[in-house]
Amino acid sequence: MSYILYGDIGSGSAIAEMALAEIGAEVEHRAVPLEGDHQLRADYLAINPMGRLPTLVLPDGTVLTESLAILVSLADLHPEAALLPAPGDTARAVVLRWMALLAGEFYPQVTRWDYPARFGYAPDQAEAARDNALAMGRDVLRIIEDHAGLDDAGPFLLGTWFSVADIAIAVMCRWMKGREWVPAHLPRIQKLAEAVAARPAIAPVWARHRLG
Numbered sequence: 398m399s400y401i402l403y404g405d406i407g408s409g410s411a412i413a414e415m416a417l418a419e420i421g422a423e424v425e426h427r428a429v430p431l432e433g434d435h436q437l438r439a440d441y442l443a444i445n446p447m448g449r450l451p452t453l454v455l456p457d458g459t460v461l462t463e464s465l466a467i468l469v470s471l472a473d474l475h476p477e478a479a480l481l482p483a484p485g486d487t488a489r490a491v492v493l494r495w496m497a498l499l500a501g502e503f504y505p506q507v508t509r510w511d512y513p514a515r516f517g518y519a520p521d522q523a524e525a526a527r528d529n530a531l532a533m534g535r536d537v538l539r540i541i542e543d544h545a546g547l548d549d550a551g552p553f554l555l556g557t558w559f560s561v562a563d564i565a566i567a568v569m570c571r572w573m574k575g576r577e578w579v580p581a582h583l584p585r586i587q588k589l590a591e592a593v594a595a596r597p598a599i600a601p602v603w604a605r606h607r608l609g
């Protein structure tokens with residue numbers, strides 16, 4: 398049995414797809430186009446009641462949602478790929494910190510940017526809401542740029558050790574106009590993103606999702 402990944406081009410499913418590519422796992426892709434809100438249709442809500450992408454079905458049939466849970470689970474299920482330090486290693490705590498920040502503070506701003514009406518903003522408030530989501534999302538990225546220890550030891554969060562956290566940062570920093578803004582303002586994150594994009598297993602996925 399292979400993994401089943403529900404996703405769409407340009408969506409958060411790119412993150413899970415990249416982790417699976419690093420692992421070299423067999424994946425069946427099932428398209429859920431955000432265009433036309435297919436993620437809110439009853440058949441998909443039966444799998445992911447939040448109506449969000451991605452959803453990953455493990456080979457044993459376990460349904461996983463939430464990108465953070467998907468990434469940590471994939472790393473734990475495939476220790477040979479060394480995509481996270483082992484439990485008990487404080488380096489794991491460090492990368493979990495930054496992944497949790499992205500999941501808890503950055504991703505919700507992307508939702509506000511994409512769907513301001515869902516948050517109660519009237520159409521004439523939507524632009525201001527999106528500007529605010531953009532500013533708050535950029536604040537999170539700036540914190541990672543300045544406090545996550547990205548330095549000359551290597552391009553990744555853990556220096557030369559590539560982890561699933563690097564995938565999350567690299568992809569998410571491209572969203573909300575990040576393709577232009579990050580190269581101009583966040584040199585350490587930009588270097589990380591370029592290093593992630595250049596990895597042989599990830600490069601084709603990066604290109605397919607048009608991450609720039």
Ligand SMILES: N[C@@H](CCC(=O)N[C@@H](CS)C(=O)NCC(=O)O)C(=O)O
Binds near residue numbers: 451508
């Ligand atoms: N908490 C979820 C958030 C996923 C999410 O918001 N995905 C976006 C695509 S990048 C989505 O499905 N948006 C459609 C919607 O909210 O209706 C995760 O971490 O995976």
